[in-house]
Amino acid sequence: MSENNPYLEIDQKIVGDVYTTSEIMDNLTILCDEFGSRFGGTVGERQAAKFIKTQLESYGLSNVHLEPIPYEGWRRGEASFEIISPIQKTIPCITLPLSPPADLTATLVDLDEGKPEDFDKRADEIAGKIVLTTSEVNPGDSKRWVHRKEKYGRSILAGASGFIFVNHYPGYGPATGGIGNECAGHIPAISVAYEDGRFLQRLRKKHGSVTVRIRSIDQIESMTSWN
Structure with missing residues (x-):
């Protein structure tokens, strides 16, 4: 294979532009400040796609176009998480993407860090409970x-x-992340902050049993994303 790069001059110009222009950061700033999270299927995502198309056209690219992608999407709704027993307390939470809408009351079972083998060993204890x-x-x-x-x-x-799902980092609030791929998850899933997770663990250790209620109004429906 030849070591000569026939596109060396072009590559040098590209690398030079990367290090000498603020264009890339300017575009990123607009995407974040003007269009928000750009979550799939949202107005912000559509606006961001149109902005990128316009920018690419301004750079001289040809045949720039948007390709719609229909899919089953998810919208996060309001969610609440309440301790019912042995005390009454509301804890801030978010639902994890593709969590189904829910109104569930059950007792907690603490798997702590969630070692894979523990799910098998404690299956009888887990059945019917909220992990x-x-x-x-x-x-x-x-x-x-x-x-x-x-x-x-x-x-x-x-x-x-x-x-x-308890964030294992203190001070960062709930953690997010999907729990499904192309359809709703089989059971509701929420996330809480590290501090609230530790409180739940202490409460369960002290009283032996903790009953909680999870309610959410997430929506799963046909949406359109864009390439």
């Missing part, structure tokens, strides 16, 4: 990455009725 587990990706002595979706899936297989 509480953290976002730690290397639980216990695990020698591999354990993703949120795996913990969610193992909860379902063990018969859980709900899933609570």
Whole structure:
């Protein structure tokens, strides 16, 4: 293979532009400041796609066009998480993307960091309950990455009725991330902050049983995204 680069001059100009112009950051700033989160299927995403198309055309590219992509999308609605027993307390939460709408009351089972083997060992204890587990990706002595979706899936297989995902980083609030692919998840899933997760663990350790209620009005419907 020849070591000569026939496009060296062009490559040098591109690299030079990257380091000497603010255009890239200017575009990113507009995308973030003007169009918000640009979540799939939203007005902000559509506006961002049109902006990128206009920019590419201004750079001299030809045949620039938008391609609609129909898909089953998800919209986050209001959600609430209440401790029913042994005390009454409302805890801030968010639903995880593709969580189905829910009105669920059940007791908690604490899987802590969510080691894969614990879901099998404690299946009888999990059945019918709401699993509480953290976002730690290397639980216990695990020698591999354990993703949120795996913990969610193992909860379902063990018969859980709900899933609570606790951010393992203090001070950052609830963590987010999808729990499905092309359709609604099988059980409702929410996330709470590290501090609230620790409170729930202490409450369960002190009283032995904690009953909670999860309510949400998320929507799953046909949407359009864009290439």
